[in-house]
Amino acid sequence: VEARNVHLVVGKHLEDESSRSAIAASQPMSQKETIESSKKPVLDAIFPVSVPGSDLRWGTVRVLLSLEPMYQQIRLTQWIIVAIGGVGLLLGIIVASLVARRMTRPLGYLTEITLEAAQGRLHQEIEVHTGDEVEVLASNFSIMIREILQQRKQLELQLKEIQHLQRYTENLLITMSDGLLSVDHTGRVATINPAACRLLGVKQSVEKGGSVFELLEDALSLRNFIEENLRDPVGTVQHEIMVERGSETQVILASCSPLWGKDGTLDELITNLHDITEFKKLEARNRQAERLAALGTLAAGMAHEIRNPLSAIKTFVQLLPRKVEKPGFLEKFNRTVPRELERINRLVSDLLELSREPKYHLTWVDVRSLIEQCVELFEGDFPENGIVFNRRFDPS
Secondary structure (H helix, E strand, O other): OOHHHOOOOOOOOOOOHHHHHHHHOOOOEEEEEEEOOOOEEEEEEEEEEEOOOOOOEEEEEEEEEEOHHHHHHHHHHHHHHHHHHHHHHHHHHHHHHHHHHHHHHHHHHHHHHHHHHHOOOOOOOOOOOOOOHHHHHHHHHHHHHHHHHHHHHHHHHHHHHHHHHHHHHHHHHHHOOOEEEEEEOOOEEEEEOHHHHHHHOOOOOOOOOOEHHHHOOOOHHHHHHHHHHHHOOOOOEEEEEEEEEOOEEEEEEEEEEEEEOOOOOEEEEEEEEEEOHHHHHHHHHHHHHHHHHOHHHHHHHHHHHHHHHHHHHHHHHHHHHHHOOOOOHHHHHHHHHHHHHHHHHHHHHHHHHOOOOOOOOOOOOOHHHHHHHHHHHHHHHOOOOOOOOOOOOOOO
16 A cells, blocks of 8 residues: 555454455456445455465465555546547548548439439539549439430420410311311310301301200201211211202212221211202203203204104094094093193293203103003104004003
């Protein structure tokens, strides 16, 4: 112990627990104690002493070593270690921060570039030179940005073409003289242009999605035509439709074409409406002009047509003095002569009608009576020309 801690205990009886443990020890031992007077830790080393060559116990040697210097050294060492560790930790943090900053700076730069690209600003130069995976990532991102720019340019060009085609189609539908009406498979109006509205006599602003059957309430023939093609679409079909417009009749040439979907079902039915009223009138005028032009040729034929009944009348008049008393002659005379006169009158009337619009009246004709009339007309000339004529009719 230190000199200031020396206590004289010579001749003193030691009765404390530590002393009794030391005296009882048979083997060297050590124990940690604290001096009560100074409250300092000491190491109590106990060595039992025996007589050499004998088992007799001579005494016990106790040495108290102060642990304070050792603890001070330990604390100093600990502070040194803590200081070195703190400096090392600080250096590690600095180094790690520099390394992390070296990695996070390009990543942050890429993040900003990504945000800018997400907002549509793709015209940016990406420059990252780190020599590691971050540079590879930046290079790939730059390639991706360039591809996106190319794709966007192509999409913009395609969008311009689509917009141009849409404007062109809208202008074409507005300016075309033919009507265009398209309906879906349920009969709902998909497209109708102004020309179709004028032809059908409906409002210019027809709402899309309305029923075509309600739209064509006043044009039943066109409605039935569209309904039939919706029910059984067989390709492009044309049909002339008459639409009454007050006292006038409008002739519309309607053609339906089905538009098929990807699954093979009817997607839309496109109906083209072409007003051919003026064409029909022109066609009628042309036919009238052709009839008038044929009057010259017809005049020569009319002379022949009139000569035939006149010849029959002449023949009966010539035979009248000789066969007036013959049975049945007057009956045949009264039947043939008025009929041929009526025929001449009809020929003259037909000649007058040629300059007018023809109105046909079709009726059933008895073929047997027609043949009988022809025979009666010419049978007077048969003997003179060596003609033998026989009649044989089937009962039907």
